[in-house]
Amino acid sequence: MAKNDSEMGINTLLAHSGNNPHDYFGFVNPPVVHASTVLYPNAATMAARSQKYTYGTRGTPTTDALAHAIDALEGSAGTIVVPSGLAAVTVPLLAFLSAGDHVLIVDSVYHPTRNFADTMLKRLGVEVEYYDPHAGAGIAALIKSSTRVVFTESPASNTFEVQDIPAIAKAAHAAGAIIMMDNTWATPLYFRPLDHGVDISIHAATKYPAGHSDVLLGTVSANKACWKQLCETFYTMGCCAGPDDVYQVLRGLRTMGVRLDHHQRSALAIAGWLEGQPGVARVLHPALPSHPDHALWKRDFCGSSGIFSIVLKGGGQKQQHAFLDALRIFGLGYSWGGYESLAVPVFLGDRVVAKGPYDGPLIRLQIGLEDVEDLKADLARGLAAADGS
Ligand SMILES: Cc1ncc(COP(=O)(O)O)c(C=O)c1O
Numbered sequence: 001m002a003k004n005d006s007e008m009g010i011n012t013l014l015a016h017s018g019n020n021p022h023d024y025f026g027f028v029n030p031p032v033v034h035a036s037t038v039l040y041p042n043a044a045t046m047a048a049r050s051q052k053y054t055y056g057t058r059g060t061p062t063t064d065a066l067a068h069a070i071d072a073l074e075g076s077a078g079t080i081v082v083p084s085g086l087a088a089v090t091v092p093l094l095a096f097l098s099a100g101d102h103v104l105i106v107d108s109v110y111h112p113t114r115n116f117a118d119t120m121l122k123r124l125g126v127e128v129e130y131y132d133p134h135a136g137a138g139i140a141a142l143i144k145s146s147t148r149v150v151f152t153e154s155p156a157s158n159t160f161e162v163q164d165i166p167a168i169a170k171a172a173h174a175a176g177a178i179i180m181m182d183n184t185w186a187t188p189l190y191f192r193p194l195d196h197g198v199d200i201s202i203h204a205a206t207k208y209p210a211g212h213s214d215v216l217l218g219t220v221s222a223n224k225a226c227w228k229q230l231c232e233t234f235y236t237m238g239c240c241a242g243p244d245d246v247y248q249v250l251r252g253l254r255t256m257g258v259r260l261d262h263h264q265r266s267a268l269a270i271a272g273w274l275e276g277q278p279g280v281a282r283v284l285h286p287a288l289p290s291h292p293d294h295a296l297w298k299r300d301f302c303g304s305s306g307i308f309s310i311v312l313k314g315g316g317q318k319q320q321h322a323f324l325d326a327l328r329i330f331g332l333g334y335s336w337g338g339y340e341s342l343a344v345p346v347f348l349g350d351r352v353v354a355k356g357p358y359d360g361p362l363i364r365l366q367i368g369l370e371d372v373e374d375l376k377a378d379l380a381r382g383l384a385a386a387d388g389s
Pocket of ligand 1: 087182184204335
């Protein structure tokens with residue numbers, strides 16, 4: 001294509017990034033390379049490992065196609081592809097933390113990230129501390145001489161607070177720490193972490209990039225300064241992803257722009273409607289003007305995806321379960337980002353700072369690609385059941 005990547009529209013990038021069809025006889029999609037052994041033409045090449053592909057764990061044309069496509073979207077120096085979104089969190093933390101280091105993790109983080117920090121990182125001698133998602137520049141007060149990593153996730157898992165990423169990046173860098181961000185909610189279409197000072201951008205590609213609830217995959221993208229260390233850890237750990245899953249995510253990327261646009265519009269229509277429903281105390285969606293962090297979201301993000309939470313007006317677990325059990329279209333399931341709508345009860349018992357108070361039980365909704373009026377009718381059934389319980 002004639003234009004530079006940086007000049008192209010996002011849907012053009014999604015349609016054409018990653019591979020050159022003419023490298024494979026003109027076939028539009030790259031081959032799915034199933035590989036462990038790679039042959040060398042002679043002993044000298046083998047001794048020097050001086051050819052592009054050397055071993056199945058260290059990359060194939062299939063993994064390269066996805067990594068290059070993600071680099072084009074993220075503006076990153078390099079991307080590793082790992083077998084799950086959770087591995088996309090744990091591998092960079094292991095790459096940059098050692099015994100005696102201090103890590104600051106946002107309190108509203110995805111729960112398995114907290115579990116990894118509280119078990120494995122602590123066992124390895126890393127000091128783990130949780131901070132308020134609204135800390136912003138104030139994070140400087142928590143940074144110690146041993147702080148190596150500040151871990152962010154914005155908007156927050158389940159409660160959707162928005163972090164001031166540029167302010168946190170500035171404070172982290174001033175103290176010689178690096179900043180990582182789990183950017184799964186926005187995808188690089190609606191927020192580009194590296195443009196806002198983040199060093200390492202993390203995605204559960206399981207969600208919107210895959211888009212069909214049938215694949216687990218993670219990507220981790222680094223700027224130039226962090227790429228070598230990230231990549232070496234990836235090779236050291238041998239945690240490469242399977243070629244069929246990698247291919248499915250590359251396939252999903254081609255339509256991610258149009259799918260996300262639909263998720264965004266439906267989620268906003270439903271979130272706005274829910275704000276007017278008598279059984280709802282609050283809607284936690286940062287793209288709604290009523291959200292306390294709306295101005296911050298508007299400053300930094302250029303879109304919103306399909307998940308947000310609602311707070312029921314009063315009640316407890318009984319009302320929460322009555323709501324969930326009355327739903328007929330929304331499924332009860334955790335992994336989001338697919339084409340179908342989902343609802344889950346939110347549990348905040350693991351939080352140390354960001355735990356409310358809220359006026360009632362929380363329910364997280366993923367708005368899928370179904371028709372909005374059908375989804376509203378289903379949610380109305382849930383609200384009526386919660387009210388009557
Ligand atoms: C914000 C966030 N990060 C990471 C993950 C982990 O992704 P995976 O399910 O692929 O391990 C999830 C999964 O729900 C998530 O919500």
